[in-house]
Amino acid sequence: xxxxxxxxxxxxxxxxxxxxxxxxxxxxxxxxxxxxxxxxxxxxxxxxxxxxxxxxxxxxxxxxxxxxxxxxxxxxxxxxxxxxxxxxxxxxxxxxxxxxxxxxxxxxxxxxxxxxxxxxxxxxxxxxxxxxxxxxxxxxxxxxxxxxxxxxxxxxxxxxxxxxxxxxxxxxxxxxxxxxxxxxxxxxxxxxxxxxxxxxxxxxxxxxxxxxxxxxxxxxxxxxxxxxxxxxxxxxxxxxxxxxx
Numbered sequence: 001x002x003x004x005x006x007x008x009x010x011x012x013x014x015x016x017x018x019x020x021x022x023x024x025x026x027x028x029x030x031x032x033x034x035x036x037x038x039x040x041x042x043x044x045x046x047x048x049x050x051x052x053x054x055x056x057x058x059x060x061x062x063x064x065x066x067x068x069x070x071x072x073x074x075x076x077x078x079x080x081x082x083x084x085x086x087x088x089x090x091x092x093x094x095x096x097x098x099x100x101x102x103x104x105x106x107x108x109x110x111x112x113x114x115x116x117x118x119x120x121x122x123x124x125x126x127x128x129x130x131x132x133x134x135x136x137x138x139x140x141x142x143x144x145x146x147x148x149x150x151x152x153x154x155x156x157x158x159x160x161x162x163x164x165x166x167x168x169x170x171x172x173x174x175x176x177x178x179x180x181x182x183x184x185x186x187x188x189x190x191x192x193x194x195x196x197x198x199x200x201x202x203x204x205x206x207x208x209x210x211x212x213x214x215x216x217x218x219x220x221x222x223x224x225x226x227x228x229x230x231x232x233x234x235x236x237x238x239x240x241x242x243x244x245x
Contacts, residue, residue, distance in 0.1 A: 122151030
């Protein structure tokens with residue numbers, strides 16, 4: 001972006017939020033259409049260029065986020081599922097979710113509440129430069145704001161290919177490792193200073209067994225969770241078991 005384009009966007013966003021800030025109720029929260037209309041009303045050719053670039057997200061096929069939410073994001077438990085977003089919207093969706101989570105952490109901190117944030121398929125957030133940078137910022141700052149982030153992934157190679165993963169490991173007090181493929185085990189052993197004898201516990205390990213790394217302490221564990229419980233039936237993702245249910 002050129003300086004003049006940044007100036008136009010800054011001016012337009014302030015104009016869009018003016019009415020809402022005078023009376024901050026959910027019904028007056030601006031959406032992308034409001035920003036698009038303000039841009040179109042300006043005379044600079046750069047403003048028209050920005051509006052044209054934005055049009056696909058306002059009136060085009062990628063207008064998924066051009067609406068106010070119909071979900072109560074103040075619920076005690078909120079789950080964001082972005083798997084059905086197309087490739088062009090995936091990055092935008094991840095950034096919107098991360099921004100929403102950060103806002104929730106800020107609000108909860110003012111109320112002296114902790115916020116737990118779980119990210120499944122965490123390696124996807126580290127594939128893109130912007131979402132990876134945002135993730136590192138979360139890892140570095142969340143604890144000071146009462147946030148507890150947890151990344152979950154089976155794709156260790158993709159995770160460790162990210163330039164940002166070292167910052168995340170350095171700011172993680174607790175790492176939970178389950179059974180690993182041989183190649184992944186070697187990469188993890190090198191990155192986390194796991195000895196050969198300790199790596200034995202994540203090689204051909206039974207379900208529920210592995211290593212816990214807590215600070216400088218590494219402890220093997222075995223969690224033989226009973227299968228004849230309601231909690232196990234809720235948690236299991238094995239198709240042969242869920243089909244029976």
